[in-house]
Amino acid sequence: MPITVEIVESSHASNGRAKIQSAIDKVFEYFRYVDGKYSVYKESSEITDINRGRTSIVKASAEIKEIFKLAEKTKQETGGYFDIVNRQGIYDPSGIVKGWAILNAANLLKGLGFTDYCVEAGGDIQTAGSNSKGQKWRIGIKNPFKQSEIIKVIQLGGEGVATSGTYIRGQHIYNPKNMAEAIEDIVSLTVIGPNVYEADRFATAAFAMGKKGIEFIERQEGLEGYIIDKKGIATMTSGFERYVVRSGSPGHSYFGLRALALF
């Protein structure tokens, strides 16, 4: 499922079922709006108007200008490893729009008075408060070699998480500083950040750095990461483990103690 919105009903507030449904509808409406504006696959989107030369960035909407500004800032902060210009020379801001839009959707819920929710779209997630069991939100990280499996469980209570990966058949990520070079030494990079916007833009940039991407994440304050190479060896930043839920640790919900180690 490409999009999941979960809002926990709170016992005290007037957040009844009808309010929750209305809020979820608003979130989907917002994502439809984002799709209509930023999809490079839509002829009628504003980004396509820019790419086709029907309008310019200067004449574009305030929001589009803001996205370009954020993209440029991210490009500078990552030494050029984040770049919304793709191999075809087209502006494709999806590497920053995704996290930005999910965070906006989460803030929409916050503005409606909700304190416990989880918004997931395209594998990137923003959390707030606790899940329906009153625990931190349990997020699984997909096994890049077998996507029906989870290889790590983290718990978040307000942070955001994003995963960049190339394990979907036929898809590649290229180094913006050397467009002929497809990133092949790593297959997945998960970044935990103070929110999903931060996690997403840095996961996108760090992936383009290949194996060294995890060192870049280590150097950034407030970010933790988990990178998986093509051989199935994972490397984590020094603060990553504080988010990890250990299988077999007491007090957590899990199915048994079975662990199949891949060696």
Added chain:
Amino acid sequence: MNGSGSTMMSKYRNGSYTGSIVDVYYGNLQVQAIISGGKLADVQFMQYPSDRQTSLRKSQNAMPILKSEAIASQNAQVDAVSGATETSKGFVQSLSNALAQATN
């Protein structure tokens, strides 16, 4: 993994097991897992990536040695999953698919 009893279904056999040597960018890392009471009790580092010239230089930098591990399948209940999605070309493309499904 060397030693007897590599893949465990429900319990680990007691003893110590020496893991294979893993290349962690600037040297080799090898750990020994000590099983006690059927559970992983301790991990000893057999090899640090500090026994080579280049790795020693890197160790002297601010970068700490990052922990590595082989990925392992987990059987766990989760609220959501993070991973690359069907169209990593962009969020908006998978969004289109989701919206198409939602309106059916």
